Amino acid sequence: MGFVYDRSVCFPRGFTASGVAAGIKTNGVDDLGLIFAESEATVAAVFTLNRFQAAPIALSKRNIASSHSRAKAVLVNSGCANSLTGKRGLKSAEKMASETARQLHIGKNRVLVASTGVIGRQLPIENITEGIPALINSLSEEGDHLFSQSIMTTDKFPKQVAMEFELSRKGSFRIGGTAKGAGMIHPNMATMLCFLTTDADVDRKKLQEALSESTRESFNTITIDGDTSTNDTVFLLANGASGVKLRKPSELRTFSEGLTAVMKELATMIVRDGEGATRFVRLNVEYAYSYEDAVRVGRAIGTSPLVKTAIFGGDPNWGRVLSAVGNSYAKYDPSKVELRIGDVCVFKRNEPQRVDLTRLRDLFASKEIELTVRLNAGRESAQVFTCDLSYDYVKINGEYTT
């Protein structure tokens, strides 16, 4: 069975979700979402590495610690990041959790919260508390689509994916997820929120290991503009509702690989919906000395404004790609580096290669571009995904107003 694209966090059994317009955004669109686990779930989380961490992150970390990684609900708002908002911001995040807990009749440390939107502005907390009853009343197993919409900011489409996995003799378990991204996407994440659920039964430690590993291989290999936000959050809730207990290494590997596949698919959707993106770029870095080196070189290319504008312009200016490689701190010998655009080798053994420029232009005019750098310094490789830098990126971010 492959990916299911019209479902997300309610595809695994035992989860409901909802989304409403609470008036945090002024244009009347959905801006508040809730995920509810009928039985208490084990939770794993990954947060931004930005030194300034938003209030909802501080609160969620505290709740995860005090509940020993147990959660029943996740409340998320868009339209305001509740970041750099000081003590009042932390009180607002606490209120989000306590009000949800009160109305759901659960412990307040069983609620996780996340926010996305403009930084440095106080949350309109009344809108949120007033929106919670409607959110709870509309919780349903088909509510994941509304939830996915409620977390969007500059996203052009909701990002959802789900998948079912069969274990011989044990039965099947499911993983589903949704994300929001669009701008500020970079390795180590960026105002990127991602919510994942599974009905498998996985213990806390293994669940966290799987999530950390899958994050490294998915969200941490995409880059849109090199910025990492104060709010990035990934939550994974496992409620065990499938009855399938994953304990053996082989079973855990199946889970981990499945989770990576789901998260990679969401990461790819985020890049395709990068702010102003017109082209999707797959960067293969091969024969690197280490995996870290491969990712580092991929990121150096993927964050270069000169490379990204050339790609927007459909201009096969490959010298800029190698110049970006030359700016990365990876271990390699420049005279051994090879560069391919699609299947055309343009540079090898210190020499530009004879190429058909028309063919290159055609490859660069495509909606999907593949660049391959062979460092010939070792055996490791990585893929990094990025997009071009267009007029619309400037427009969206010059006008996304405070």
Place this chain on the structure above:
Amino acid sequence: MGFVYDRSVCFPRGFTASGVAAGIKTNGVDDLGLIFAESEATVAAVFTLNRFQAAPIALSKRNIASSHSRAKAVLVNSGCANSLTGKRGLKSAEKMASETARQLHIGKNRVLVASTGVIGRQLPIENITEGIPALINSLSEEGDHLFSQSIMTTDKFPKQVAMEFELSRKGSFRIGGTAKGAGMIHPNMATMLCFLTTDADVDRKKLQEALSESTRESFNTITIDGDTSTNDTVFLLANGASGVKLRKPSELRTFSEGLTAVMKELATMIVRDGEGATRFVRLNVEYAYSYEDAVRVGRAIGTSPLVKTAIFGGDPNWGRVLSAVGNSYAKYDPSKVELRIGDVCVFKRNEPQRVDLTRLRDLFASKEIELTVRLNAGRESAQVFTCDLSYDYVKINGEYTT
């Protein structure tokens, strides 16, 4: 005496210069320039740290080594970077030097070369060799303006500055310089070429120390798009024609400070003429643990596309500035960080400050914006200069075609 803005490399005595259209660029503008030192000069140089270094850099390094840092002439072309051009590219760079040397009747290792333009394309060497006679014939003490024009690529204006310095009892010496920049400007330089001359007499080692130090405090604190090119070069020629020998530490300090002032002025001009730039941004990072930390934080802000597009949009979205600070690897406690826009403190002790939003908007609508980050982690400070990211940056770089 202050800066002289209509003179550059011929303001110091004993230097002539020229510029011609050699047909490297197809639009008929000047693209080949020459600086000539009547008496042999001592030379200091700083080159890009990009791992891929262009052919003219390889050749110039070799000539500086074999001549023990002596030079008579500098030949520069725009329109083609002669970078990633393999053996044929190196032969072209050699031909630039040997042909200049032959026609000037000087040793061929007394010629330095530099190139700027598209990477990965072979130099039309015949255009250059055919252009050299006219260049030599037109050498003059007023030729520095033509030289400054001949090295331009996407620059909108030539960058020139000169200054005279008085030493009591010893007389005066002069420093003059010209630069080209516009795109690809970043710490550790970027297709940025800078040519400096002085008629002071300074020994080789002290000359190099002064140039390295001044580069660190000028070109390495500006950033336009975070990219560093394969061709960045700064040459400084000292011919001693003033008869003023600088040997005492206090005299050398006067020289070094003068050189830094001249180079900072050129660096500032490069930022003001950043590709598509509409606003000039002065980033002050204060009370840092180290100078390196201060520069690192300044660069993190100055390379953030989200900060730069907000500035283009005139949007006082200061949360993005702190988010960029939070992404830098400097040593500080986030709860002690303060941010000021102009003279308005917007964030302090973990709390957003009450501010007059209209006043903030006015400050952001200005052509010159000043942001001050106080890390409160030590005693060091640095200034970093940058510009905004506009539609025109995307246009210029999406269409600057191969």
